[in-house]
Amino acid sequence: MTDAVLSADLERTRSLPCWQGRVTLEPLSGGLSNRNYRARDGVGDWVVRLAGEVPEHGVVRANDIAASRAAASAGIAPSLLYAEADLLVLRFIDGRTLTEADIRDPKLRPRIVELLRRVHLEVGRHLRGPAIMFWVFHALRDYAAQLRGRPGNADLDRLMAIAAELEQAVGPVDIAFAHNDLLPANLIDDGSRLWLIDWEYAGYGSPLFDLGNLASNAHLDEASWLDLLAQYHRRTPDKDLQRRAGAMRVASLLRETLWARVAGVHRRVAVDFEAYGTEYLGRFEKAHSAFLAAHT
Numbered sequence: 251m252t253d254a255v256l257s258a259d260l261e262r263t264r265s266l267p268c269w270q271g272r273v274t275l276e277p278l279s280g281g282l283s284n285r286n287y288r289a290r291d292g293v294g295d296w297v298v299r300l301a302g303e304v305p306e307h308g309v310v311r312a313n314d315i316a317a318s319r320a321a322a323s324a325g326i327a328p329s330l331l332y333a334e335a336d337l338l339v340l341r342f343i344d345g346r347t348l349t350e351a352d353i354r355d356p357k358l359r360p361r362i363v364e365l366l367r368r369v370h371l372e373v374g375r376h377l378r379g380p381a382i383m384f385w386v387f388h389a390l391r392d393y394a395a396q397l398r399g400r401p402g403n404a405d406l407d408r409l410m411a412i413a414a415e416l417e418q419a420v421g422p423v424d425i426a427f428a429h430n431d432l433l434p435a436n437l438i439d440d441g442s443r444l445w446l447i448d449w450e451y452a453g454y455g456s457p458l459f460d461l462g463n464l465a466s467n468a469h470l471d472e473a474s475w476l477d478l479l480a481q482y483h484r485r486t487p488d489k490d491l492q493r494r495a496g497a498m499r500v501a502s503l504l505r506e507t508l509w510a511r512v513a514g515v516h517r518r519v520a521v522d523f524e525a526y527g528t529e530y531l532g533r534f535e536k537a538h539s540a541f542l543a544a545h546t
Contacts, residue, residue, distance in 0.1 A: 255285070256277065259285060259287065259300055260275055260287075262337075263275055263287060263289065263298050263300075263337075266298075266332060266337075266339065267332075268331050268332035268339055269289075269291040269292075270291050270292040270293045271291050271292025271293070272291065272292065273289055273290065273291040274289070274290045275287050275288070275289050275298070276288050278297065284299050284300060284301030285299075285300045285301070286298065286299050286300070287300075288342060289339070289342075294341065294342070295341075295342035295344070296331060296339050296340060296341060296342050297328075297339070297340045297341075297342050298337065298338070298339050299337070299338045299339075299340065300336065300337050301336060301337075301450070302335070302336040303335075303336070304450075306396060306512050306513075306515070306516055307451075307509065307512065307513070308384075308389060308392065308451075309450045309451065311335055311336060311450075312335075312379075313382045313450075313452075313453065314338070314449055314450040314452075315330070315333045315338065316377060316378065316379050316382065317373070317377065317382065317427075317449035317450075317452035317453070318330050318333075318338060318340070318449045319376070319378075320373050320374070320375075320376035320377040320378070320427075321369070321373050321376075321446065321449055321452070323376035324368065324369075324372040324373045324375070324376050326365065326368055326369055326372070326373060326445070326446050327340075327445060327446055327447060327449065328340045328341035328342070328343050328445060328447065329341045340447075343438045343440055343445050343447070344440060345438040345439050345440035345441060345445065346438065346439050346440075346441075347434075347435050347437070347438055348434045348435065348437040348438070348439060349434050349435075350434050350467070350468045350469055352434060352437075352439075353434050353437075353464060353467075353468035353470070354468055354469070354470060354471075354474055356474070356477065359474075359477065359478065359481060360481060361444055362437070362444065362464070363478065363481045363482050365437075365444045365446060366457070366460055366461070366464075366482065367482065369427070369428065369429055369446065369460070370426035370427065370428060370457045370460070371426070373427045373452075374426065374427030374454065377427065381453075381454060382452065382453035382454060383453050383454050383455065384428065384430045384451060384452070384453035384454070384455040384459075385455055385456075386430075386455075386459055386498070386501050386502065386505050387413060387414075387416070387417040387501065389505055389509075390410065390413045390501070390504060390505060390508060391410070391413075393505075393508035393509065393511070393512050394406055394409075394410050394413075394508065396512055396515070397508065397511055397512060397515075400515065402511070403511065409504060409507075409508070412504070412538060413501065413504060416497040416498075416500055416501045416504075417497075417501075419493055419494065419496075419497035419545070420456070420458070420494050420497045420498055420501075421494055423455075423456035423458060423494075424456065424457065425454055425455065425456070426454070426455075426456075426457050427452065427453070427454055428452065428453070428454070428455045428456065428457055428459060428460045429446060429449065429451070429452050429460055430451040430452055430453065430455060430459060430460065430463065431448060431449075431450070431451040431452075431463070432460055432463045432464040432467060433467050434467060434468055436448045456498065457482075458494060458495045458498040459498045459501075459502065461478060461479065461482060461495060461498070461499075462495055462496075462498035462499030462500075462501070462502045463498075463499075463502040464478070465478060465499055465502075466499050466500075466502045466503045466506075466533070466537065467502075467506075469533075475499070476492070479491060479492070479495055489545075492544070492545075493545045496541050496544065496545065497541065499537065499541075500534065500537045500538050500541050503530055503533050503534035503537050503538075504534050506527075506530040506534075507527050507530040507531045507534050508527075509527075510523045510524075510526045510527030510530060511523070511527050514527065
């Protein structure tokens, strides 16, 4: 972030009409596609998230705001104090941001599973306005259309052929409102409960994607992955469920790979997207090979 961007952000944020009394601001780290600040005014602590539309990733801020409000009404996300087209002010959660190791911790897993069940059962009941949809295979096709013909994408036809096979392996799915961006850093433990933040990719889709996305982002081993499926579904996962959920898990890694390539084209923030995408491509290739070995 340049000094000019920081200065403009701080000036704009201080002038918002939502504050009560004097407001102090400090930058927060994290966020691959937005800029975040912690704000304190006369009544509380807040997070200011600055992020405009991101059409190349299908991010529509009106949907982000609607999903954030619904998740807050369900008691799963922090309350939304104020929103503009490219800015949200949310209650600051004083807690510990989870890590990959936390997601792998079997003692914490029941709490995470319960949170995901609540997301899938409750958030959609509070959503107002047009329905929002997320389907990972649509996202992959859209990314591929943007990347075709660009340098560094000679493998695109092969990757999209694999995506088509994975979509067939997933088959018909149950539909629920899902988060669809389950990086460990989007979960916060305040000591008594878990919170889920950053709803910009949220929408109706398959709960299997949330499970696979969480597992792939946290490097769950096979035993932990099967335990996650068993706890969520309250039964031992049969071969059919393992295949369908496993295909979503692999698709999640491919989505992150192509997401990074698209982000590298537009470079809205100073992140090494090439390294990020290369890491996820390696993880995708390994997971896809394991999937084929287990299910063919």
